[in-house]
Amino acid sequence: MASSTGHTRNPFTEVETPAVGVKLEGLTKSFGDHVVLDNITLSVEPGEIFVLMGPSGSGKSVLLKHIVGLEAPTSGRVLVDGHDATSGETREKVRMAMVFQAGALFNSLTVYDNLALYPREHRVADEAGIKDKVMRALQILSLEDAAKKFPSELSGGMKKRVAIARALVMEPQLMMYDEPTSELDPVMSATISEIIASLKDEYHVTTLVVSHDRELALNIAERVGILMDGKLIFLGKPDELRQPKDEQVAAFLYPKIDLKHPRYKKLET
Amino acid sequence: MKQITIILEGFGSTLLLLVRSLSYLPSLPRQRARFIEQCYMIGYTTLPIVAILSFFIGSVLALQAGYAMQNFGAKQFIGSLVGLSMARELGPVMVAILLAGRVGSAITAELASMKVYQEIDALVTMNIPPARMLVMPRLAAVLVMVPVLAIIADLVGWFGGAIVAKYVSFISIEPEGYFSVLRRYMKFGEDVAGGLIKAEIFGFGVVLVCCNIGLNTRGGPREIGAAVTRAVVVSLILILVLDYFVTKALM
Ligand SMILES: Nc1ncnc2c1ncn2[C@@H]1O[C@H](COP(=O)(O)OP(=O)(O)OP(=O)(O)O)[C@@H](O)[C@H]1O
Ligand SMILES: [Mg+2]
Numbered sequence: 001m002a003s004s005t006g007h008t009r010n011p012f013t014e015v016e017t018p019a020v021g022v023k024l025e026g027l028t029k030s031f032g033d034h035v036v037l038d039n040i041t042l043s044v045e046p047g048e049i050f051v052l053m054g055p056s057g058s059g060k061s062v063l064l065k066h067i068v069g070l071e072a073p074t075s076g077r078v079l080v081d082g083h084d085a086t087s088g089e090t091r092e093k094v095r096m097a098m099v100f101q102a103g104a105l106f107n108s109l110t111v112y113d114n115l116a117l118y119p120r121e122h123r124v125a126d127e128a129g130i131k132d133k134v135m136r137a138l139q140i141l142s143l144e145d146a147a148k149k150f151p152s153e154l155s156g157g158m159k160k161r162v163a164i165a166r167a168l169v170m171e172p173q174l175m176m177y178d179e180p181t182s183e184l185d186p187v188m189s190a191t192i193s194e195i196i197a198s199l200k201d202e203y204h205v206t207t208l209v210v211s212h213d214r215e216l217a218l219n220i221a222e223r224v225g226i227l228m229d230g231k232l233i234f235l236g237k238p239d240e241l242r243q244p245k246d247e248q249v250a251a252f253l254y255p256k257i258d259l260k261h262p263r264y265k266k267l268e269t
Numbered sequence: 270m271k272q273i274t275i276i277l278e279g280f281g282s283t284l285l286l287l288v289r290s291l292s293y294l295p296s297l298p299r300q301r302a303r304f305i306e307q308c309y310m311i312g313y314t315t316l317p318i319v320a321i322l323s324f325f326i327g328s329v330l331a332l333q334a335g336y337a338m339q340n341f342g343a344k345q346f347i348g349s350l351v352g353l354s355m356a357r358e359l360g361p362v363m364v365a366i367l368l369a370g371r372v373g374s375a376i377t378a379e380l381a382s383m384k385v386y387q388e389i390d391a392l393v394t395m396n397i398p399p400a401r402m403l404v405m406p407r408l409a410a411v412l413v414m415v416p417v418l419a420i421i422a423d424l425v426g427w428f429g430g431a432i433v434a435k436y437v438s439f440i441s442i443e444p445e446g447y448f449s450v451l452r453r454y455m456k457f458g459e460d461v462a463g464g465l466i467k468a469e470i471f472g473f474g475v476v477l478v479c480c481n482i483g484l485n486t487r488g489g490p491r492e493i494g495a496a497v498t499r500a501v502v503v504s505l506i507l508i509l510v511l512d513y514f515v516t517k518a519l520m
Contacts, residue, residue, distance in 0.1 A: 068394045070393060104390060
């Protein structure tokens with residue numbers, strides 16, 4: 001049920017809040033001499049699902065960190081709903097959630113408390129209401145049995161799902177996933193893709209997904225960007241990726257496994 | 270030059286953290302679970318070691334004083350010497366040093382690993398300021414617990430001195446005599462209270478510095494260890510430097 005008004009309907013409280021857009025204007029980031037992001041301009045529309053792909057180390061995680069304000073641009077700016085992302089006030093005005101690549105779960109808290117932290121700290125509901133929300137998020141990700149466990153007792157894929165559940169509980173207007181399916185089995189990957197798509201359909205959440213998962217990109221993305229060597233080498237509809245014209249894009253998305261002429265040997269010569 | 274910038278940066282970030290944490294003080298009632306947990310951590314876990322050490326410090330003070338004073342017949346003043354030294358100087362400094370070793374190091378280790386494993390980043394994206402959730406309750410807890418620890422250190426130290434005074438043959442002063450001298454030459458309002466103020470300042474400084482070093486850790490597991498070492502060293506320096514200035518100011 002897509003919202004035609006361009007508003008986020010909060011999944012739990014049915015409150016409508018406007019969907020937010022993200023704009024990168026000439027974003028450049030370097031660590032020392034190492035230019036990671038090179039003058040990137042990109043706009044993610046309110047309520048859109050945007051998938052960002054790119055080789056390992058191309059700066060995808062760094063780009064997401066700029067949007068939540070954990071990194072400051074070397075030059076250029078990042079606007080979330082028109083507010084500068086580096087300012088703390090932006091986080092007060094816009095509910096953003098991020099699924100970190102490594103999960104970033106609170107190791108001293110149980111899974112349940114990890115999920116309940118945000119609603120408790122922000123007094124979103126009373127303890128019974130929080131329990132409803134948390135259990136519902138755990139259920140969506142088939143994690144009910146893990147509620148009392150600590151992060152150290154979970155498998156890699158479970159941690160990833162807890163991180164996603166924790167972000168869902170926040171009922172964000174802007175949702176960012178850093179490789180949500182990288183450690184999951186094929187069925188769970190498909191489930192996550194479905195969750196991402198249905199959140200957008202039902203609640204009009206603006207969604208940015210960093211992923212290497214071609215299936216996810218082709219199936220749920222409305223637009224795809226490919227980041228390579230600090231630049232966006234592709235920006236367009238996922239359908240254009242089925243038979244990419246650009247050689248670089250094709251080589252990245254459909255690498256051939258050639259046992260007779262392995263790549264690592266080519267590098268050596 | 271680089272060293273100086275690092276030190277100045279440390280000062281700056283510590284002050285900033287102090288201001289931020291204080292601005293969250295009104296939310297203490299909401300953080301009371303964490304506050305109580307920290308009181309327990311700070312008070313209960315350091316209590317046994319504070320008691321043991323102050324007992325022996327009091328004893329050795331009495332022993333040394335008795336040994337030095339027996340030659341000129343001043344040993345009846347041992348009570349006041351032990352009493353004053355414990356209350357004004359050794360109690361507060363010892364509590365602060367134990368706090369740095371026991372509590373400060375644990376705080377830095379915990380916050381540094383939260384930083385390194387991106388838990389702090391996660392808090393920031395959730396719009397939960399680390400200063401409010403992690404630092405402010407600890408600062409409040411140390412303010413409440415340190416005077417308690419310092420009073421216990423004083424009492425146990427005095428008691429340790431009294432036992433040595435009675436049972437060591439070349440001193441042999443009855444507890445009544447020891448404590449009456451202690452009471453006569455000590456102004457509780459000034460000496461004991463002054464000591465408590467010192468302890469309060471040291472303890473607060475130690476926790477603040479340890480939180481700041483933890484939160485500013487960068488890198489991986491090796492840096493967590495380095496941060497803990499640095500936190501303890503900086504705390505010890507801070508305690509001894511502050512000791513001089515606070516003592517002077519209280520005179
Ligand atoms: N804090 C930092 N200091 C210095 N360099 C950094 C820092 N963070 C990231 N980098 C560098 O920036 C580059 C991009 O890192 P990033 O984590 O964004 O890659 P990525 O595209 O997310 O890769 P992956 O797909 O493997 O997660 C890397 O070369 C990395 O070494
Ligand atoms: Mg990454």
